[in-house]
Amino acid sequence: MAFLAYFLRRLSLVIPTLVGVTFITFTLTYVLPGNPAVVKAGPLVSPEVVKELEKQMGLDQPAWVQYGRYIGGILHGDLGESSSTGRPVLEDFKQRLPATLELTLASLLIAMALGVPLGVQSAVHRDTAIDHIGRIVGVAGVAMPTFWTGLLALYVFFYLLGVAPAPLGRLGPGIEPPHAITRLYVVDSLLTGNWRALGSALHQLMLPSLTLGLSVMAPIARMVRSTMLEILESDYIKAAWAAGIPRRRVIYGDALANAMIPVITILGIVFGFLMAGNAVVESVFAWPGIGNYAIVALMTKDSGPIQSFVLFVALLYVTVNFVIDLLYGLIDPRIRLE
């Protein structure tokens, strides 16, 4: 019952945010300079034609009517058209989303796999060499632009060492994509036992996911470190030491399990970093995801995909944070009562 109340309270905060988000994207799309009718008609058209087109597109209506139509469109899955691909933006999105998802998940996995142990070790060996190294990695990690680390990785591993593939998409040349199940190539090729595709997909994924993963590793390590420090001081951990429970089990069993709860909360922030980093990293590695799609649209002044991308990312971001809040309430009952 308490959880239901918590759920409703959270939901009541999310709904105004969602309305605000659509209002902002609507403003960016329709109200600001750059008449969509002129853009759609092209520069060589008479004012009469533009006026006619404005009427067709409903641009002569008051702003609130336009906003209503905009919301209606979104609810029907109508995100407009891309003037460069000539297809509905939603179709283009569906096609590219698995690539973005695969990259995001792989990066998150790398960030957790490196960040959590680093945070634990920094806390356990506080103020020793490993703590200092962790600190330096953290400080440097947030100061380096992802596009630059991506290029650096390409230069070293592709150009100099030749161990990474050319940044040309999700599979090497001549490799057929695996039979589509989840449309994540790594997962699909595992499920269908297509080892050739699996090798190629992992090879292509290596540099972009490392670049993105390293960029978000620092906040995870930092959070794990500070919560671990707090927990290692607590009475029940001291009791566990006193009871002679093996060191490894105390640290990685009892302490880490509890330290992970606050870490869940920053996954929302990490996810935001990942979505932003995605766009840039995808463009560096020519990764065929939605971020790259939006940036290409930016170059060609194709406003449909840009604004839909922004809306999509914001909706996803709000949803992810909402789910994280719920998870947090589920795991830690104290939160529900606040």
Place this chain on the structure above:
Amino acid sequence: MAVAALSPVWRRLRRNWLSIGALALIALMALAAALAHWVAPYEPDDTDAAAALAVPNIHHWLGTDIYGRDLLSRIIHAGQVDLTVALGATALALVIGCSVGVVAGLYRGIVDLVIMRCVDSVMAFPAFILAMAITAALGNSVTNVLIAIAITQIPNYLRLIRSEIFRIREMEYADAARVVGNPAWRLMFIHLLPNALPPIIVQGTLAMGYALLTMAALSFIGLGIQPPQSEWGSMTAEGAQYIVTGEWWLFLFPGLAIVLMVLSFNLIGDSLRDFLDPRMRGVR
């Protein structure tokens, strides 16, 4: 006696030699950028076909690009636009964020509720993505990049100052100042705001780093800067094309300039936090 009184300050400074170095680096970069015409060895747009794509050497310390333009000179000149935009965006966000935050903190109730829902909506966008969309919508120019970055940062200051005001206005000295008959504005600006400033200063310093990164990333993907104007992010993007032919200096050095500047601002922000906000000491 005077020496003895100064010794804790000196001890703190010495322990913070890293931040002193960072401060010096920023001062050096800012000075070089401001005096670029006199300091830079070449004009940023001077071409030299004979020295095209030169490896870093004695004449061109950081090498040259395909037109033979000196990379070091271009990086120094780029510092003007990069640092100006970062500073401008941070200042704009700080002023707007603090003013609105004070209003929210003072009036509470419905005003606060409406302002905070707006803040939630802005924060529902990852900052870089929102900056990208705003620049695209407002039109592609350096000024609009500045505005876009400022808008994405306003919520940080607003929330910070609001919660500080909430905290401070309940303190005893605030009550005392109220009881002796200070008018609201005086209470606000003389008694409350100065005490809310330390975390704002820390946030502002750290925000300089974020602003630089956002600026560079925006121009890396082609927003804001128009050639031949040099900017660290767009220079990195130009240099990216030469990775396959091995001209590493073209992407490496402009990016390094960003890293050094961001690192410096972050280091200073961190030690300012230790210095101004003892509660945060030890928390990283």
